[in-house]
Amino acid sequence: xxxxxxxxxxxxxxxxxxxxxxxxxxxxxxxxxxxxxxxxxxxxxxxxxxxxxxxxxxxxxxxxxxxxxxxxxxxxxxxxxxxxxxxxxxxxxxxxxxxxxxxxxxxxxxxx
Amino acid sequence: xxxxxxxxxxxxxxxxxxxxxxxxxxxxxxxxxxxxxxxxxxxxxxxxxxxxxxxxxxxxxxxxxxxxxxxxxxxxxxxxxxxxxxxxxxxxxxxxxxxxxxxxxxxxxxxxxxxxxxxxxxxxxxxxxxxxxxxxxxxxxxxxxxxxx
Numbered sequence: 404x405x406x407x408x409x410x411x412x413x414x415x416x417x418x419x420x421x422x423x424x425x426x427x428x429x430x431x432x433x434x435x436x437x438x439x440x441x442x443x444x445x446x447x448x449x450x451x452x453x454x455x456x457x458x459x460x461x462x463x464x465x466x467x468x469x470x471x472x473x474x475x476x477x478x479x480x481x482x483x484x485x486x487x488x489x490x491x492x493x494x495x496x497x498x499x500x501x502x503x504x505x506x507x508x509x510x511x512x513x514x515x
Numbered sequence: 516x517x518x519x520x521x522x523x524x525x526x527x528x529x530x531x532x533x534x535x536x537x538x539x540x541x542x543x544x545x546x547x548x549x550x551x552x553x554x555x556x557x558x559x560x561x562x563x564x565x566x567x568x569x570x571x572x573x574x575x576x577x578x579x580x581x582x583x584x585x586x587x588x589x590x591x592x593x594x595x596x597x598x599x600x601x602x603x604x605x606x607x608x609x610x611x612x613x614x615x616x617x618x619x620x621x622x623x624x625x626x627x628x629x630x631x632x633x634x635x636x637x638x639x640x641x642x643x644x645x646x647x648x649x650x651x652x653x654x655x656x657x658x659x660x661x662x663x664x
Contacts, residue, residue, distance in 0.1 A: 426570045427534045456559060458566040459632035466629050473624045486559030493639050494632050499620055 404431035408439045412512035415443040418450040424461030432461070436468040445476050448509045452482030457490050466496065481509040519543050524591045532573040532583035532602070540587065541565060551591065557661040561596065564640045564659060567633040568600060576604025576653055595661040598641075599654070606648045612655070615639075 405420035417439045424432055440447050449465070451457075457465075469478045481503040483491065491497040503509035517530040517540050526547045530536040541562050548558045569585065577583030586601040607613075615634030620627065637644070641657040648654075 425538070425566060427538060455555075456562060456566075458563060458570065459630070459636055460570065462632055463629040466627050470625055470627060470629070485556045486563060489556075489560065490563065490632075490636065493636060494618065495620055499627060 404428045404435045406435045406439050408443075410444060411510045413444050414446045414448055414510050415440060416448050416450055416506055416510060416513075418452075418506075419454050422453055423456045424454055424464060425456065425458045426460040429460040429464040432464040433467045433471060437471060440472060440476055443476075446479070447472060447476050448479045448481050448503070448506060450482050450506050451480060451487055452484065452505060454487055455484050457487045459490075459494075462490055462494060462496060466499070469500070479503065479509060481506045517543060519547075521547060526589050526591075528587045530585055530587075531581065532569075532577040532585055532604070533581040534573065537566075537569045537573060537585075540585075541569070544587075544589065553661065560640060561659055561661070564637055564657075565598070567637050568655065571633060572600070572602045572604065572653075576602050576606075578605070592658070595659045597656070597658050599656050601655075602653050603651055604653065606653060607646055610646075610648060612637075612644060612646045 406417050407420060408415055408417040417436065421428065472478050479501040482505045483502060491500070491502070507513045517528060517536055520527045526544060528540045528543055530540045544565070545558050545562055548561065572585055573579065583602060583604050588599040590597040613634045615636070615638040617635055618628040618631055641659055644655070644657040646653070646655050
C-alpha cells in the first residue's frame with residue numbers, strides 16, 4: 404500500500420498511489436494512514452483520484468482511518484472515481500465524509 | 516494457478532480461495548469484459564459485486580484457508596451478465612445468504628461501522644440472488660443488469 408503526502412496551505416494532502424483499496428491491502432492502509440498523518444496538520448485530504456476500485460473491506464479501512472484520526476485530525480476525501488463514488492453513495496458513507504471533486508477543489512491554494 | 520476458458524458468450528474461471536488468486540481471476544474477467552466492449556463503470560460494478568461474494572467465500576466458506584476450489588461461470592446475456600458460482604466450503608449459516616441491511620450512520624465518529632457493507636452492496640447491485648447447498652457444494656447464482664444505470 405503506497406501513499407505519498409505533502410503539505411499545502413496548512414492541509415496535509417495524502418495521495419493513494421495504488422489503483423485499488425481492497426481486502427488484500429485494507430489492513431496496511433490504516434497503518435499507512437497513521438504514519439502519513441502523525442504530527443502533521445489537523446486537516447487531512449485523502450486524494451483517491453488514482454483509485455479505480457474499492458470494495459467493502461477498503462471502505463471499512465477508510466472509515467477506520469477516519470476513526471483513528473478523529474480527535475487529532477479531520478479526514479476529508481477528494482477525487483473519487485466512478486466506482487469508488489458508487490460505493491460511498493450506496494452505503495451512504497458519502498454523508499459521513501466531506502467529499503471534494505478533486506484536490507484543487509479541496510485546497511484552493513493548489514489551483515492557482 | 517487460475518484456469519480460464521472463454522466461449523463465444525461465456526467465460527469460466529477456476530481458481531483457489533487465496534486473496535491473490537481472487538484478484539487475478541477478477542482481473543482476467545475484467546480483461547475479457549473489456550475485450551467485449553463493456554464500459555469501465557459496468558466492469559467496475561461487476562468487479563465490486565464479485566469481489567464481495569468471493570471475499571465472503573474465502574473468509575467464511577473456506578475460513579481463510581487459501582486452498583479451496585472456486586468455480587466461476589459467467590454467461591453474457593442480452594441485458595447484462597448471469598453468474599454461477601460454486602465452492603466446496605462450509606454452507607451459509609442457516610442455509611441462506613445474509614440479509615444485507617444498510618448500516619446505521621447516525622452515530623458518533625468513533626462508533627461508525629467498519630464492516631457489514633458487503634451483503635448490502637451485493638443486494639443493491641445483484642438481481643435474482645439464489646443460494647443452494649447441493650451435496651458438499653455451495654451454489655450461488657445471480658444476474659446483473661448492465662447497459663443502463
